[in-house]
Amino acid sequence: MPMRTRDSSGRRLATLAVCCAIVVLVLAAVAMPVAGHAYLSDSDPANGDRLEALPETVTLEFSGDGVQVADVTVTGPDGEDVSGDAVIDPDDDRLVSVSLERDDTDADGIYTVDWEILAEDGHTTAGSFFFSVGDEPVDRESVLEAYADDEDDVSIATTAAKGALLLAVVALVGVPVTAAVAVYPVVGRFGVAPSVVDRRLTRVLAGAGVVLFGAVLALGVARSASIGSSGLSLEAIRTFAATPLGHVWLVQLLVAALVATGLLAGVRGSLDRRYWLGSSLAGAVVVQATVSWTSHSATLVDRLQGVTVDFAHVAGAGLWLGGLCVLAAVLPTVLADAEAGDRDRLAADAIRRYSIVALTGVTLALLTGLILAVWHAPTLAHLAETTYGTALSAKVLLVVAALGLGGFTRFVLLRRLDPDRERSALERRVRGRGSSGRGSDGRVRENGGREAGDDPTVDETASTTSTLVTRVLSLEVALLVLVVVLSGLLTSTPTAVVAEQTDAGDPVTLEREYDDGIVELTVGSPSVWGEHGSAFVDEGEPVVFDVTFTSASDGDPLESDRPVTILAHNERADTQLQFDLEATEEPGTYSTVQTLPDPLWWELRVSGSPEGTYVSEWVDVYAVPDGHEHVHEYAPLEETGFTHLLRIGAIVVGITGSLAVAVETVRFGRRQR
Structure with missing residues (x-):
């Protein structure tokens, strides 16, 4: 050459x-930092919504990549599949809708929506949420299932x-x-x-x-x-x-x-x-x-x-x-x-x-x-x-x-x-x-x-x-x-x-010490996350509050001799609520499902009497206002x-x-x- x-x-x-x-x-x-895959960012009805009547369709909105294939199943109160075929919006491939097929005369109860999608980048993700129709109270198990993390099929x-x-x-x-x-x-x-x-x-x-x-x-x-x-x-x-x-x-x-x-x-x-x-x-x-x-x-x-x-x-x-x-x-x-x-x-x-x-x-x-x-x-x-x-x-x-x-x-x-x-x-x-x-x-x-x-x-x-x-x-x-x-x-x-970002949904435990023991308040909801010693949840969303008393010396659970309560106060809205908790199958643990109806900061006082010792401890929970852009919006990072x-x-x-x-x-x- x-x-x-x-x-x-x-x-x-x-x-x-x-x-x-x-x-x-x-x-x-x-270019700014980004996320990948496709995850559920919003839905109608929203997770935990309480409706007067069964809607005709359920709409799911995904963040990130577009959706290629969607499989959505809506299960009614009696365990019956009440959903039609999932349809991807031809004008916006991040929107998926599914029609509901059920007699309105027998519609009251809790509905679970299980979804699985194949995203544009070739990855499969799955998750679930729930909503309720009528005045039937939301049970703890439904909320616990709903705030499980979306699953990645890797x-x-x-x-x-x-x-x-x-x-x-x-x-x-x-x-x-x-x-x-x-x-x-x-x-x-x-x-x-x-x-x-x-x-x-x-x-x-x-x-x-x-x-x-x-x-x-x-x-x-x-x-x-x-x-x-x-x-x-x-x-x-x-x-x-x-x-x-x-x-x-x-x-x-x-x-x-x-x-x-x-x-x-x-x-x-x-x-x-x-x-x-x-x-x-x-x-x-x-x-x-x-x-x-x-x-x-x-x-x-x-x-x-x-x-x-x-x-x-x-x-x-x-x-x-x-x-x-x-x-x-x-x-x-x-x-x-x-x-x-x-x-x-x-x-x-x-x-x-x-x-x-x-x-x-x-x-x-x-x-x-x-x-x-x-x-x-x-x-x-x-x-x-x-x-x-x-x-x-x-x-x-x-x-x-x-x-x-x-x-x-x-x-x-x-x-x-x-x-x-x-x-x-x-x-x-x-x-x-x-x-x-x-x-x-x-x-x-x-x-x-x-x-x-x-x-x-x-x-x-x-x-x-x-x-x-x-x-x-x-x-x-x-x-x-x-x-x-x-x-x-x-x-x-x-x-x-x-x-x-998808760690949101993991229960957040807030711990306080008293004389001879420890009281833990675990906050669980479909969108909860913790930061700076506080819990953050969506306004009006069903939240599981679990209170656990344990001994500081050996970690054994302690039973309360008097009712366990939570006094919730929102100073900005001038709202005060009191929740009574019921004993669960786990020793020393008491639970309730409630909503925080007003936005911004709530002060929660947890009260009980484990083995005759009166306990009253305060924790902070922030209710994110409706429509506020937060972690689930997957906005570019700073x-x-x-x-x-x-x-x-x-x-x-x-x-x-x-x-x-x-x-x-x-x-x-x-x-x-």
Whole structure:
């Protein structure tokens, strides 16, 4: 390959890296942190509503991603299913309605609404709520069932399929690029037949193509099985295929089949190299574009920004990991086929060329990874207290370890492979012995007339280093494979923001100590959450108040000798209520279901007489006004100090990485002259 062509190719790659980094930074600069998946944010009737008559329809409104498939069941007081088919609003796919079919003369009682939906990002969520008709009091069990968390269907099958899909895409993106930039030009220079590379690459790519097809097929089957309660069936697959998300899946399946077929033809030798290399890259780009189109970021932040950042993240990983796969799988075979004296130069040349590709990939992967963290894990608490955060932290540690191995290869092993460096070291050793000379050709000769370039220790060192290079590359590949597998888990798990926001609904316990014991007030409702030692509930919503007395010394429950009551006072509304609690099956626990009819702060005085000791303790509960935007609205989070650090880190990575690519390209060009 002429030097000018090599130099211009390197400059184009460096320019592309800089442009990609700038585009991603600009798009991400205006994006705010978001949530993912789809969750119930409102309903009509609302959770816990008491109605005079049975409504004709029940409407559910979801936040986050749009709804692809909905299954809603409304169960009446006698356990009978009174719901018709769930209908997704054609003008707003976040609205789902279901008609009710029941005789109004027998409508009084409690109705439970169980829902399960497949969201636009491919995830299934489920939950329930209730409302009542008539004057029948709401029982404690109904409220307790209603404030159970919405459930995410994050199956092992889905996670495994996504991990396999990402691995296949990464290989199909990075292998062709690295082969074209760092392998074929090198083997041509050192007299190794390109067919040696072809045999290895076709097998690697064909394997990735088969994995891609299998992963896409498995992902569609898993999503189909999550629809409704009937499990996997032909009808479920047809239902899923008829949705917009199913249409994307069919495109992915078709492209994956074409890629696998073309690569298998390449293995048999019936397809020219440029076609099977080009088709693998083009197919992977199409599949990843469709995956990015339905990602959390694309459906919640903005289509353009979300798709760009998600796509660039996977593309960067592809250039890094896919390139390593080429070197780890092909380089040992190429070195074995090369002349012994050329192996160190061949390995060094290939690694230098790959370094440009790898730096480009690392820059894109780190830059976009920081941006994704801003969107989906914007605080340190998100990293420490959620499954998403734990997986993300593990991924970061593995990336750091892989970067360390990459740096060791580039700055330590590559120098050992440099023949000029070895010759200079030998000259220093010879000069140190004080007896050397130069031949007519200018080569250094040691005692006995042996030429420095023929020193067997140099060849032995180069051979040992080449072997070590392949081992280090294999270890780096293994680490990055684990990184991609964790990425599959991250795309199947609710983001840290979602995990935090959907904690609303967990009962909140407020504890107070008295002389010899502890009194606990547990507040439970469909939307309760705790903050700063207080409980927050929705105005007018049924709330379960549980009071428990325990001994401070041994934690045993204590029975009250007199009725347990709660005196509730709202100073702003000048409202005062008194609730009598009844004993439950749990010793020392007393309960009631009540509503706080007025908004803002309520002071609750809990009174009782555990084992003859009079207790009167105060706690605060805040009733959120109707229509007030709070945690269940899934509003974008405010910027935090941690998000500022992440954004600064993204800018530093973008600038530093782009400069590193440019410098590496210039240095490589100079060495080729």
